[in-house]
Amino acid sequence: xxxxxxxxxxxxRFRFRLGIASLVVLLAFAILTGRFVWLQIVxxxxxxxxxxxxxxxxIPIVPNRGVITDRNGVVLARNxxxxxxxxxPSLVGELDATIDGLAEVIEIQAKDRKRFKxxxxxxxxxxxxxxxxxxxxxxxxxxxxxxxxxxxxxxxARLFRQYPLGPIASHALGYIGRITDRDLQWIEEAGRQANYxxxxxxxxxxxxxxxxxxxxxxxxxxxxEIDSGGRALRSLKxxxxxxxxxxxxxxxxxxxxxxxxAFGDRKGxxxxxxxxxxxxxxxxxxxxYDPNLFVDGxxxxxxxxxxxxxxxxMVNRAINxxxxxxxxxxxxxxxxxxxxxxxxxxxxxxxxGFYTFGNHTFRDDKKGGHxxxxxxxxxxxxxxxxxxxxANDMGIDNIAKFMxxxxxxxxxxxxxxxxxxxxxxxxxxSQEWKKQRFKKPEQQKWYAGETISIxxxxxxxxxxxxxxxQATAVIANNGVxxxxxxxxxxxxxxxxxERPVEPEPIRDLKLKPQNxxxxxxAMVGVNKEGTGARAFAGASYAAAGKTGTAxxxxxxxxxxxxxxxxKELRDHALFIAYAPAEKPTxxxxxxxxNGGFGAQSAAPIARMVLDYxxxxxxxxxxxxxxxxxxxxxxxx
Numbered sequence: 001x002x003x004x005x006x007x008x009x010x011x012x013r014f015r016f017r018l019g020i021a022s023l024v025v026l027l028a029f030a031i032l033t034g035r036f037v038w039l040q041i042v043x044x045x046x047x048x049x050x051x052x053x054x055x056x057x058x059i060p061i062v063p064n065r066g067v068i069t070d071r072n073g074v075v076l077a078r079n080x081x082x083x084x085x086x087x088x089p090s091l092v093g094e095l096d097a098t099i100d101g102l103a104e105v106i107e108i109q110a111k112d113r114k115r116f117k118x119x120x121x122x123x124x125x126x127x128x129x130x131x132x133x134x135x136x137x138x139x140x141x142x143x144x145x146x147x148x149x150x151x152x153x154x155x156x157a158r159l160f161r162q163y164p165l166g167p168i169a170s171h172a173l174g175y176i177g178r179i180t181d182r183d184l185q186w187i188e189e190a191g192r193q194a195n196y197x198x199x200x201x202x203x204x205x206x207x208x209x210x211x212x213x214x215x216x217x218x219x220x221x222x223x224x225e226i227d228s229g230g231r232a233l234r235s236l237k238x239x240x241x242x243x244x245x246x247x248x249x250x251x252x253x254x255x256x257x258x259x260x261x262a263f264g265d266r267k268g269x270x271x272x273x274x275x276x277x278x279x280x281x282x283x284x285x286x287x288x289y290d291p292n293l294f295v296d297g298x299x300x301x302x303x304x305x306x307x308x309x310x311x312x313x314m315v316n317r318a319i320n321x322x323x324x325x326x327x328x329x330x331x332x333x334x335x336x337x338x339x340x341x342x343x344x345x346x347x348x349x350x351x352x353g354f355y356t357f358g359n360h361t362f363r364d365d366k367k368g369g370h371x372x373x374x375x376x377x378x379x380x381x382x383x384x385x386x387x388x389x390x391a392n393d394m395g396i397d398n399i400a401k402f403m404x405x406x407x408x409x410x411x412x413x414x415x416x417x418x419x420x421x422x423x424x425x426x427x428x429x430s431q432e433w434k435k436q437r438f439k440k441p442e443q444q445k446w447y448a449g450e451t452i453s454i455x456x457x458x459x460x461x462x463x464x465x466x467x468x469x470q471a472t473a474v475i476a477n478n479g480v481x482x483x484x485x486x487x488x489x490x491x492x493x494x495x496x497x498e499r500p501v502e503p504e505p506i507r508d509l510k511l512k513p514q515n516x517x518x519x520x521x522a523m524v525g526v527n528k529e530g531t532g533a534r535a536f537a538g539a540s541y542a543a544a545g546k547t548g549t550a551x552x553x554x555x556x557x558x559x560x561x562x563x564x565x566x567k568e569l570r571d572h573a574l575f576i577a578y579a580p581a582e583k584p585t586x587x588x589x590x591x592x593x594n595g596g597f598g599a600q601s602a603a604p605i606a607r608m609v610l611d612y613x614x615x616x617x618x619x620x621x622x623x624x625x626x627x628x629x630x631x632x633x634x635x636x
Contacts, residue, residue: 058221058222058223058224059198059221059222059224060197060198060199060219060220060221061198061219061220061221061222061238061239061240061241062159062198062199062200062219062241063216063217063218063219063220063241063242063243063244064079064159064217064241064243064244064493065079065159065161065176065215065216065217065243065244066211066214066215066216066217066243066244066245066246066247066493067079067246067247068173068207068215068246068247068249069246069247069248069249070248070249070251070252070253070256071248071249071250071251071252071488072252072253072254073248074165074253074254075164076163076164076165076168076169076173076249076251076253077161077162077163077173077208078161078162078164079159079160079161079162080159080160080162081157081158081159081160082133082134082135082157082158082160083134083135083139083140083155083156083157083158084130084132084133084134084135084155084156084157084158085102085106085130085131085132085133085135085139085143085153085154085155086128086129086130086131086153086154086155086156087099087116087128087129087131087152087153088128088129088152088153088154089120089129089152090152091151091152092151092152092153095120098150098152098153099113099116099131101149101150102131102132102143102150102153105142105143105146106132106135106139106142106143107132107139108131108132111297111299112131112132113131115130115297116129116130116131119200128154128156130156130158133158133160133296134160134296135155140155143155160295160296161176161201161295162292162295163175163290163291163292165253165257166290166292167260167288167289167290167291168253168256168257168260168288169251169253169256169283170206170288170289170290170291171206171283171284171285171288171316171318172206172207172249172251172256172280172283172416172486173206173207173208173291174203174204174205174206174207174208174209174210174291174416174417175203175204175205175206175208175291175293175294175295176201176202176203176204176208176294176295177201177202177204177294177297177298178200178201178202178297179196179199179200179201179202183202186418187202190213192213194219195216195218195219196216196219197219197221198219199216199219201295202216203215204294205316205416205417205422206316206416206417207247207249207415207416207486207487209416209417209418210415210416210417210418211247211415211487211490212418214244214245214247214490215244215245215247216244217241217242217243217244217245217493218241218242219241220238220239220240220241220242221238221239222237222238222239223236223237223238224236242493242494243493243494244493245490245491245492245493246490246491246493247487247489247490247491248487248488248489248490248491248498249486249487249488250274250277250279250280250281250485250486250487250488251280251281251282251283251486252281252282252613254612255272255281255282255609255612255613256282256283256284258608258609258612258618258619259272259282259284259605259608259609260284260286260288261619262604262605262608262609262619263284263286263592263605265287266286266592266593266595266601267286267287267311267317267592267593267594268284268285268286268317268590268591268592268593268595268602269284269285269286269317269318269321269465269590269591270282270283270284270318270465270588270589270590270591270605270606270609271283271284271318271465271466271468271469271484271588271589272469272586272587272588272609272613273469273470273473273484273586273587273588274473274585274586274587275473275474275476275477275482275578275584275585275586275587276477276482276503276585277482277503278470278473278482278483278484278485278503278504279484279485279486279488279503280414280484280485280486281586281613282588282609283318283466283486284318285315285316285317285318285321286317287309287311287313288313289306289313289314293306316416316422317465317591317593318464318465318466319412319414319416319422319423319424319464319465319466320422320423320424320464321424321464321465321591322424322425322426322427322462322463322464323462323463323464323465323550323572323574323591323593324457324458324459324461324462324550324551324572325457325461325463325468325548325550325574326456326457326458326548326549326550326551326571326572326574326598327382327384327456327457327546327547327548327549327574327598328457328468328546328547328548328574328575328576328589328598329455329456329457329461329548330378330379330382330387330456330457330546331379331475331519331522331523331546331576332402332403332406332408332471332475333387333390333391333394333399333455334375334378334379334390334518334519334522335402335475335511335515335516335519336394336398336399336402336403337375337390337393337394338375338512338515338518338519339402339511339512339515340394340398340402342390342393342394342398343375343390343393344375345374345375345376345518346374346375347374347375348372348373348374349372349373349385349386349389350369350371350372350373351364351369351370351371351372351373351383351385351386352368352369352385353366353367353368353369353370353385354369354385355384355385355388355389355452357388357392357448357449357452358448358449360449360452362384362385362388362452362453363384364383364384364385365382365384366381366383369383369385370383370385370386373385373386375518375522376518376521376522376525378522379519379522379523379525379526379530379546380522380525380526380529380530380531381530381531382530382531382546382547384456387455387456388452388453388455388456389455390455391451391452391453391454391455391456392448392451392452392455394455395451396429396430396431396446396450396451396454397430397431397432399430399451399454399455400428400429400430400433401430403428404428405507405509406470406471406474406481406509407467407470407471407474407481407506408426408428408463408467408468408471409425409426409427409428409463409467410425410426410428410467411423411424411425412466412467412470412483412484413483413484414466414483414484414485414486415485415486415487416486423464423466424464426462426463426464426467427460427461427462427463428461428463429450429454429459429460429461430446431446433460434446434460457548457550458550458551465589465590465591466484466589468574468576468589468591469484469576469587469588469589470484471576472576472577472578472587472588472589473578473587474509475516475519475520475523475544475578475587476520476544476578476584476587477584477587478511478513478516479508479509479510479511479516480505480507480508480509481505481506481507481508481509482503482504482505482506483503483504483505483506485501485503485504487501488500488501489501520544520581523544523545523546523577523578523581524542524543524544524581526544526545526546526547527539527542527543527544527545527577528542530547531546531547531598531599532545532546532547532575532577532599532603534599534603535575535599535603535604535606535607536603536607539607539610539611540615541579541580541581541610541614541615542579542580542581542582543577543578543579543580543581543610544577544578544579544581544584545575545576545577545578545603545606546575546576546577547574547575547597547598547599547602547603548573548574548575548576548598548602549571549572549573549574549596549597549598550571550572550574551571552569552570552571552572552594569594570594570595570596571594571595571596571597572591572592572593572594572595573590573591573592573595573596573597573598573600573601573602574589574590574591574592574598574602575589575590575598575599575602575603575605575606576588576589576590577590577603577606577610579610579614580614585613585614586609586610586613586614588606588609588610590602590603590605590606590609592605
């Protein structure tokens with residue numbers, strides 16, 4: 001009996017354990033079933049998408065960048081197809097060994113390897129990466145003969161940016177370069193990061209940068225099925241990219257070329273504007289540079305040469321260089337005096353050749369003076385004494401207010417660069433400006449004697465060539481100011497629809513017509529009987545102008561002799577003009593750094609530009625300084 005009862009107890013314990021085990025098994029199955037329901041039903045869409053992502057890769061297809069042409073259709077920036085040698089890392093065993101083997105067939109430099117490694121870090125495993133760009137036909141043939149040795153390596157055709165005219169208009173066009181972290185930040189802030197997948201290059205300066213989003217286009221993509229190792233198996237779908245929009249400029253390429261040739265090896269700038277629209281006809285900064293150097297990444301040697309060259313070819317002098325305007329300031333001073341009632345056209349002063357203010361004597365360029373001088377003569381023969389007196393009578397703040405209305409000392413907002421940070425503001429001196437400019441109280445005070453030299457465009461005055469051209473255009477356009485711009489129209493790449501860039505009037509100064517006529521008549525006189533007469537002798541059209549010479553450093557009363565002064569310390573030469581005088585279609589400002597007298601260096605360049613623009617007349621060659629210029633031409 002004892003054994004039987006023990007057996008019953010064991011059986012009960014067994015049944016209990018079996019029940020527990022059954023519950024555990026049922027619970028486990030319940031959990032598995034629940035997890036199965038969660039994964040296969042509730043989370044079905046999520047995991048299906050992830051599986052597709054693992055199976056399908058989206059390869060971006062970079063669009064063609066928009067073409068840039070001048071006003072007549074001359075191509076200034078375009079794309080061309082060239083062969084590149086590319087490696088798909090997922091299909092290659094040993095990358096370094098493969099590259100070493102390729103180097104035995106085709107030249108691969110250290111810079112190519114460095115670029116490849118950088119791109120490799122940024123790319124996905126299934127994307128092909130260029131190890132050499134722009135292969136010659138001979139190099140393509142060499143590789144084709146050895147292709148069997150290099151699985152995962154192939155020759156592809158890619159598009160590259162090209163500037164067919166080389167350095168011509170380089171400061172206006174700008175250049176493209178590889179995207180940096182700063183560029184990526186800008187793209188993200190603009191919400192355009194999705195459209196730049198796969199894009200290596202972006203506009204860095206000039207029009208290429210300002211109109212980046214117009215020129216870039218829309219990125220396409222290709223759906224590619226890949227295996228677990230990241231190797232591409234087949235193409236599933238392709239959405240083609242949309243080319244960027246094209247830009248047609250207001251610039252005349254031939255005029256631009258002639259103007260750059262006219263400067264020769266001299267440093268300087270020229271801006272020519274259509275007064276009625278603000279369209280820029282030519283924008284020159286000399287010396288120039290070749291933007292093609294940047295297309296595939298500029299070499300360290302070229303970059304060093306450009307940045308360390310004493311002539312600073314990378315600086316856009318037309319919008320970045322701020323210079324004293326010299327006597328080109330005088331027509332603006334005279335117009336301000338008429339508008340403010342400080343002078344009448346017939347009012348005269350007696351010029352003994354100097355003007356004394358306090359304990360300082362301000363001298364005129366002409367020894368013995370100009371005698372009796374009215375407003376017309378003050379401009380035509382560039383009488384300094386007249387403007388010394390006028391500046392004192394007007395006062396610095398009246399001068400600053402009127403000059404500011406002409407756009408001097410202000411950024412023009414020209415469509416170059418990413419924002420207006422690339423354009424210099426210049427210096428429009430005033431009492432308030434001096435308070436902000438200097439820290440020490442004794443430096444902040446404006447002294448009446450400082451106003452005197454302001455009247456002849458010296459002192460603190462400093463303006464950009466584009467500002468001087470814009471102010472000249474205001475006189476030519478009877479007081480109406482337009483914002484300077486380089487793009488005439490944007491052409492849609494898909495539809496061919498032309499979207500004009502409408503002229504943007506900034507302000508109408510409401511100048512009195514009779515006052516404007518006085519200044520315009522005097523500026524015509526400059527080129528007929530005054531300081532610009534030699535440069536415009538024999539012209540078949542009437543041109544208005546004003547010569548100017550800006551002092552680079554003080555002579556402290558000594559006589560100016562260019563031959564005795566270092567070249568970099570010689571005076572700057574300036575000239576402003578518009579033509580035809582009766583109905584202007586072009587207004588310009590010319591600056592020749594350290595060029596000496598404006599009549600001798602700057603005015604001949606302006607004559608060449610106007611001759612071509614108005615008459616189609618081509619110059620015999622680049623302008624050179626006229627060694628036979630008479631001393632009378634230096635009265636500026």
